[in-house]
Amino acid sequence: MTASPTLVWFRLDLRVSDNPALHAAAERGAPVVALFLLDDAEAGAWGFGGAQRWWLHGSLASLAGSLGERGVELVLRRGRAAEILPALAGEIGAGAVYWNRCYEPWRIARDRRLKQALAETGVEVESFNAALLHEPWAVQTLQGGSYGVFTPFWRALQQRAVAAPSPAPSAMTGLRGVESEVLADWGLLPAKPDWAGGLRRTWTPGEKAAEGRLGAFLQQAVEGYAEERDRPGLDSTSRLSPHLHFGEIGPRQVWAATRRFLERQGSAPGKAGKSAWKFLAELAWREFSYHLLFHHPALPEQPWRPQFAAFPWSDDEAAFAAWCHGRTGYPVVDAGMRQLWATGWLHNRVRMIVASFLVKDLLIPWQRGEAWFWDTLVDADLASNAASWQWVSGCGADAAPYFRIFNPVLQGEKFDPGGDYVRRWLPELAALPDSHLHRPWEAPAELLRRSGIVLGRDYPLPLVDHRRARERALAAFEEIRKEAAT
Template sequence: MTTLLWFRSDLRLSDNPALAAALAHGGPIVPLFILDDEDAGRWRAGGASRWWLHHSLRTLAADLAKRGSHLILRRGPAERELDRVAGEVGARKVVWNRRYEPWAVSRDEGLKAALKGRGITARSFNAGLLREPWEVVNGKGEPYRVFTPFWRALRAGLDLPAPSEAPRHIPAPQVWPAGEALGDWGLTPSRPDWAGGLRETWTPGESGGQERLDAFAGRASLAYGEARNLPGREGTSRLSPHLHFGEIGPRQVWRALTAAAFAETGDLTPSGVEVFLSEIAWREFSHHLLFHAPALPEQPLRPEFAAFPWIQDSKGLEAWRRGLTGYPIVDAGMRQLWATGWMHNRVRMIVASFLIKDLLIDWREGQDWFWDTLVDADLANNSASWQWVAGSGADAAPYFRVFNPVTQGQKFDPDGAYVRRWVPELAALPDKLLHAPWTARPLELADAGVRLGVTYPAPIVDHAIARERALAAYALARA
């Protein structure tokens, strides 16, 4: 009896519960990936994510071929394509791993009912989270809105099975159904080809994710607590896109880090590893928030922000997108994003605070830009994080906490390594002036080859004035 294995955001063969279930069922397995932009609607993958998806699917197809199998590609509404492929191969069972975006949750419920009506068994599994969103609730049976008690509850009930290895062989059907060519989907840019920095930075696919995990586990993770806030150092894991596309799973990450830490120190969770695991829990928290508050990407979680007096500032928004705000740490982050499809987490908070509080531009504008440009663009993480900075989300930073981009740069990039890499026109400035070049004397600027307003922009807003304006707007919204 043939089983249809529907790949989605679980593009790996190891620790894949749906694949394990298909193998346990016996009989031929038909792996299938459906590019379903219609059901996703506005939240179809952005440009950087589509580039990653192309290369991840190519890697998955090669991994399947090594095991005697083949990845079938189809495009269109999932229900239609699942029905067609199931009919073509005579599948009586369909298995997949769950997604938690609102559109996917509602669609999957309908899919199970539709398949059952056709006499086809449908089962779904958890491959992307440590625990399901409905499993971690407070004493009243309600979802958590504050991270710390959520983290305690998540950890208290955590019982992780050992991750399974990838199978050596996957049974194939006698005849394969027709599929589309990956190159015909146009997921990678051609003219202009802006993805050069992505190719230089990333290796999409399960093996690339495992290599990055292996490199981070051990001493790098032990130092994470001190190094994670320094964007000029390689102190973070950069696992986020691999986690988003399911090339590795959080159970694998947890096991690898605790095992490596124990081998190194005799302690499963020394401080650096503990801090990193709490970041994995923040990812988990974001997915739980989105599951229980499906309007999170569209509406503020705190109702008083619905009437916030945002400003329409197209010039400011464009300067922010292009990394031309005149604030070096902000511009460095935005240029890193455009070049590599990724941005250091500390800098994400700085650039988000600048857009929301210095420019008073709606957080949804930033969310949408990140959605299109991040290789790790994840609906739950993206929306929860932007609302956290805005002060409108769960366990949010207080709105009156306004990051000063100058002091943030001085504190977290003290030697200027990060700014000098991404804003090279300022590279010759001394450290004391690098994060506030407008404070330099004309001779100091001339010696560094900097001409404010010509080779590098003057600040587009005065931070001190902008901060007072933001606080006044917040007070108005609350009133």
């Protein structure tokens, strides 16, 4: 007698390797139905942004191919999970429903309700961890609480064993004839205007691309990672973030591959080993962000430090628009924002620079920058996005102090000393020598003329004077500090 089918609900786990829900379904031995649900309404403001929707299309196409190789069709449905999942389970006579956990607050609440509703119908329901090295509630302080500082969290994380990733099922039996929507009909790709050309040239979504990117990084770039990771003009980072966000590769896979690399270095790992550990620490920052989101579910909307709720923000729409479109007059800021628009991605050092400029030079609320990143980043991840914006803004856990304000000129000169990054994304400034590339408004008139640049026409003058903007930001911070002390 054939066991009743297993329904596997895919979410942000779009892979077949190290996928615990899919692995459990294969072990159960019954016919498998693989489902992806597009629920545009459930997440409210945090539904898939434009760049994420582009990536999702490619990722789902890749997943459908990988499942098809194993005899399983990917079923696509659109609508509310609370309605569609129980209906489909009943339609196929499912005996079990498996999924991998997500940690956004609304998904946690919805999944609990779904588990209860399905269990009451007699269906076996089980969820698994595919997205993190450890569950957010598993890493605790000695007092049994949650962490608010990264360094002790990272030390605690290193004391815990990480489970080995599981291989992809070799073959399964799929249940045929289940109605599916058509991916092309979902409108995930831009129509007119087609703004995704730069994304297509930069990225290949999917599990195989993710595995290839990790392998190439460990073979070619990791040795210089610790020293070069802050240089946006160099290809020295893994660029795994969108693949991790969509679950095309899991953190256990990244951890295991990097630890194997470290083992090959032997007892004296040297430069390469130190870089590999630095890379794992960055993976741990992602983990820390989820830890914060789980324990502080208001993190995407409200400052972790409550005194910042009274901060005197500005509502300068023209300044915000200039920041969004790379027209601030500060070359490293503008280069970053143009890279973001063109490729859906932004180098981490430049993310910090542009975020500091928005919040501290322009006094525009961090939530507005967070929302812009959400729509334009292919790796927009609620936990990492919220935690990192709050960190830069000085209002989050383990945050950089508010009085630490990045100077965009000095940051550009330090981390893009040869100007490769700025010249790539701001070709109108390419003819300027390095000495004036990051401060074109100080260039002599004759040099600007020879370089073919008219400031205010070819490239904007600075939106604000950084020194005065810094003084204004510090005064605003001092104001809320005094209010908090009274």
